[in-house]
Amino acid sequence: MKLFFKKIAFLMMVSIISYNVFASALQCDKKDFSLQLLGSGGPISDDKRASSGELIWWQGSPFMLIDAGGGTYLRFGQSGAKLEDVKIIGVTHLHTDHVSDLPAILKGGYFFDHKKDMVLFGPERGGVFPSMTEFFEDLFNSKGAFAYLVGLHNAQDGIKIAMKVKNVNYKSESAVVIYKKDGITVSALGIPHGDVPCLAYKIQTAKGTIVVSADQNGSHKNFIDFAKGADILLMPAAIDENADAQSKFMHASPSVIGEIAAKTKPKILVINHFMGKSLQTKDQTVAIIKKYYNGPIYSSRDLSCFPVTDNKE
Numbered sequence: 001m002k003l004f005f006k007k008i009a010f011l012m013m014v015s016i017i018s019y020n021v022f023a024s025a026l027q028c029d030k031k032d033f034s035l036q037l038l039g040s041g042g043p044i045s046d047d048k049r050a051s052s053g054e055l056i057w058w059q060g061s062p063f064m065l066i067d068a069g070g071g072t073y074l075r076f077g078q079s080g081a082k083l084e085d086v087k088i089i090g091v092t093h094l095h096t097d098h099v100s101d102l103p104a105i106l107k108g109g110y111f112f113d114h115k116k117d118m119v120l121f122g123p124e125r126g127g128v129f130p131s132m133t134e135f136f137e138d139l140f141n142s143k144g145a146f147a148y149l150v151g152l153h154n155a156q157d158g159i160k161i162a163m164k165v166k167n168v169n170y171k172s173e174s175a176v177v178i179y180k181k182d183g184i185t186v187s188a189l190g191i192p193h194g195d196v197p198c199l200a201y202k203i204q205t206a207k208g209t210i211v212v213s214a215d216q217n218g219s220h221k222n223f224i225d226f227a228k229g230a231d232i233l234l235m236p237a238a239i240d241e242n243a244d245a246q247s248k249f250m251h252a253s254p255s256v257i258g259e260i261a262a263k264t265k266p267k268i269l270v271i272n273h274f275m276g277k278s279l280q281t282k283d284q285t286v287a288i289i290k291k292y293y294n295g296p297i298y299s300s301r302d303l304s305c306f307p308v309t310d311n312k313e
C-alpha cells in the first residue's frame with residue numbers, strides 16, 4: 001500500500017514538472033517585436049489545432065490581437081497575454097474560424113481593474129457579410145445575441161472596456177493606415193478571399209515589419225508592394241496544389257504562396273491555417289514553396305513565436 005502511494009506521489013510530481021516545462025514553452029521568450037500564433041489550424045476541428053488568431057508583441061506587451069477563431073480564447077490565456085494590455089484588435093474577415101471566439105475574449109473586460117479604450121477594426125460590409133460595426137451591433141447592442149454585454153460600447157454595466165469599432169475599406173487599391181502612434185504604424189489592405197471582404201495587416205516599427213495575411217487567393221498585385229521586404233510574412237497554407245478551382249478561388253495554392261514569397265522576399269515566411277487534409281501534404285507544400293522562395297520557411301503550430309529581433313542578429 002505504501003508503495004502505491006509513493007508511486008502516486010511520484011507520478012504527480014512528474015506531471016507537475018512536465019506541466020511547468022510545457023507551460024513555459026508556450027510563452028514567447030522575446031517580446032520586443034514578435035509574431036505569436038494563437039491558432040495555426042483551419043475551419044474544421046480535424047486538424048486538432050485552434051483556428052486563426054495572432055498576437056503582435058511589442059515592447060513586452062501584446063499590442064495587437066489579429067483574429068479570434070475557435071480555440072484562440074484558450075491559446076490567448078496560454079500565451080500569457082492580458083487583455084488589458086491589448087491596444088487594438090484587427091479582424092481580417094468574418095468567417096467563423098477567424099472570429100468566433102471574439103465575444104469570449106472580450107467578456108474578459110468585465111474583470112479589469114480599470115476602464116480602458118480599445119479599438120476594433122474589420123472590413124466594410126460585402127456580399128452576405130455584415131460590416132465590422134454591424135457584426136459588433138448584432139452581437140452586443142441591447143437587442144443583440146449578447147445584449148448582456150451591451151456595456152462594451154462605453155464601459156458600462158460592470159464592463160471596463162469602451163470599444164471603438166471601425167470599418168476599413170477593403171476595396172481601396174492602396175493600404176489604409178489604421179493606427180499610427182508611439183513608433184508603430186499599422187496598415188490594412190483588402191485581399192481577395194473569393195468574394196469575402198478580407199483584410200491583411202502590416203505592423204511597422206523601428207525594429208522591422210510584420211505582415212499578416214489572412215485567407216486569400218493571391219491574385220491582388222498590390223499585396224506584393226504591401227508585403228515587400230517584411231521581416232516576417234505570415235501566409236495561410238490551407239490547400240494543396242491539386243485542390244479544385246473553387247478552393248483556389250478562396251485560397252492560395254502552395255505555388256502561389258511560393259510566387260508571393262519570391263516577389264516580396266520576407267526574411268522569414270511562416271505558414272499557418274492547416275487543415276486535416278493539408279497537414280498530410282505539409283511536406284509537399286513546403287517543397288513546392290521552396291521551388292520559388294529560398295528563404296527560411298516555418299510551419300507554425302499553436303503558440304509558435306517568431307521574434308523580429310532574432311532575424312536581425
Ligand SMILES: [Zn+2]
Pocket residue numbers: 093095193215
Ligand atoms: Zn476564410
